[in-house]
Amino acid sequence: MTSESTTASTPVADLRRRTGDMAAFAGIQEVVLSNGREHGVRALVLRNLSGLEVEVLIDRAFDLGGARYRGTPFGWRSGNGFRHPGLHEADAEDGLSWLRALDGLLVTGGLDHALFGGEYDATHYNYPPKQTVRHGLHGRLTAIPARLISVDEDWDGGALRVTGEVIQATSFGEHLRLTRTVEIDLHGTEVRVHDVVDNLGFEKTPHMFLYHLNIGYPYVDEGAQLVAPITSHVWASDSTSQQGVAYDVLSAPIDGFVEQVWEHALAAGPDGQHRVALVHPDGERGIEVSWDSQAQPYFFEWQNLRSGQYGVGLEPSSNHVTGEAAAREDGSLTWLAHGESRTYDLTVRILDGATDVQGSRARIRAIGDQPASDLSTHD
Template sequence: MTTFFDTPIPTAELRRRTGDLSAIAGIRETVLDNGSERGVRSLVLRNASGLEVEVLIDRGFDLGGARWRGLPFGWRSGNGFRHPGLHEADAEGGLSWLRALDGLLVTGGLDHALFGGEYDASHYAYPPKQTVTHGLHGRLTAIPGRLLSIEEDWHDVGGVLRVRGEVIQATSFGEHLRLTRTVEIDIFGDEVRVHDTVDNLGFERTPHMFLYHLNLGWPFVDEGSELVAPIRRQLWASDSTTEQGVPHTPMPAPITGFVEQVWEHELQAGADGDHRVALIRPDRELGIEVSWDARTMPNFFEWQNMRAGQYGLGLEPSSNHVEGEQHARDTGELTWLEHGERRDYRLAVKILHTPDAITGSVDAITNIPL
């Protein structure tokens, strides 16, 4: 079957053939209006090549549903994109975040990520608050964002669909951090790009942790799907990896009652300073390449959720090791932001949909000197 948009078509020629370029590509503003999702604002970016991604404004500007030419690649947990007003940050021993975990990208931060606990807060100089308690992966997921701009930037040939927003995490006598996020896809293209800046608007020295919980689902995750990564060594693995004996690659079929497995892999960055991994389907007809800046997110976790009904794989760039905040404090590895200081992050998710793209990605990753 002919795929019309495998080769970009000049915009002037497209205008001759349609009265509205949104027939080809565009951004649609929506509001989810049923069940636990009711009231969540979202933006759907849809390009000419068949890439579609949903930006959840009211869920920390994270990424929800994602499809390539009709095939889903973002993982769905069954939780739905719950309205943040339903979130109970301190419930279930700090694990209530699991009730909000859904979609392609769920970001951990801004002052805490990884498992929770109680931590020193004396740096905020508020005597009644000597400690602060964090749940799993922090508070960002349940904070509504502020939409700053929507751009459908058509060029002579192609162009870019771009949205920008900000999320403020703040409390009196505590942190006052801002995430500014840009999400973009090319009008003709197969890649989602996320550009993030976190800065400290407050005047107190504030801890900062950041994690991308990037979640992939079936049919990209399937029995025999292979994780390709320049792994120098494995720094950590959950006890379940020994007890269940399931390797980090290839992926098994769904398993009833599977206990999540988490691996921390030490990766070797490429010559461009980026970390890069890929997931390749067993038939080698489709894959996904993920890349990010190794300088600001030097650590990487693989989250295997091979449980039947929850089947998915998490690829998780992180600013910190899996041991979490207390370990980072004890070792001096925790990032502290002074007033006006910032950290920049970027993430790219590319669909590999041709034999050349798959071969090129695999060769590029496996040829990185360890």
């Protein structure tokens, strides 16, 4: 038995007898990044006895930054860095400035808008100079700092958890609040995110919400497979028919690769959860993601297999890929009245070893199969 596995299996009471500071084994560390684009960004590092470590970026909407399991990264890094929010220009670059903030394991889209942007009616805010509002890609949430509410090293309860609050507000416009709790067990391989979005304002307000969950190398690699209970392919970007890369098996990095986006309709399990996995070709590691199918019934797969950007996004969404314009037109857009709220839950599980991988496959296949691709095969 290795010293690492010995530590992970030792009861908390026995660990206390063997150290003067439990931070030697696990805990939550508050840090401030201090160099370059990241200067001044506050973060929390949650680290458990099993070797799971995740960074919560307080000053980037309480999103998740770097993520590692036993020293191996699984969160994607784009090269943008965890930029200080003061550098962000939400309305720049024809609404595409969000791409300069895209980095890390989780980047959340919302709160009043997600997906591609545009100009929309704003007369419901009853402010004559503001007849319309313009949204960029995935909304304004990403560049808003959070207020830290609590940090809890619950050794008796067996969990590490942190809670923050993000306010997205403007005079004569939206006044929405995101309250987020991120939790990992002292022993375990799961990261859990619990979100509540509520309307503090007194005008009805549009609400959209998306988890841009980003996985990187080595969990993303040539031959890695998406395993999901897919009932149909609802939508695919134009590039998916031109580059010879299937939806279900990844290629090696490709110079100049154009992002491929798929919307897959998923079957839900008996517990009401959607569940998908990304499995490494060696069958010894992977990532399983699950979420509430009622709160976020839509799912996108983002393949960014470009050299130097290599990663995959697994994206639960409250809305269809066609976005706010279509949702307004067909009546499916969520409107929150004063005091109304929506709740979201996301679980990211590391699959450690062949038994974990096989168990994940079995859970997903018990829900449903997936279509074969012309470019790949799967079991």
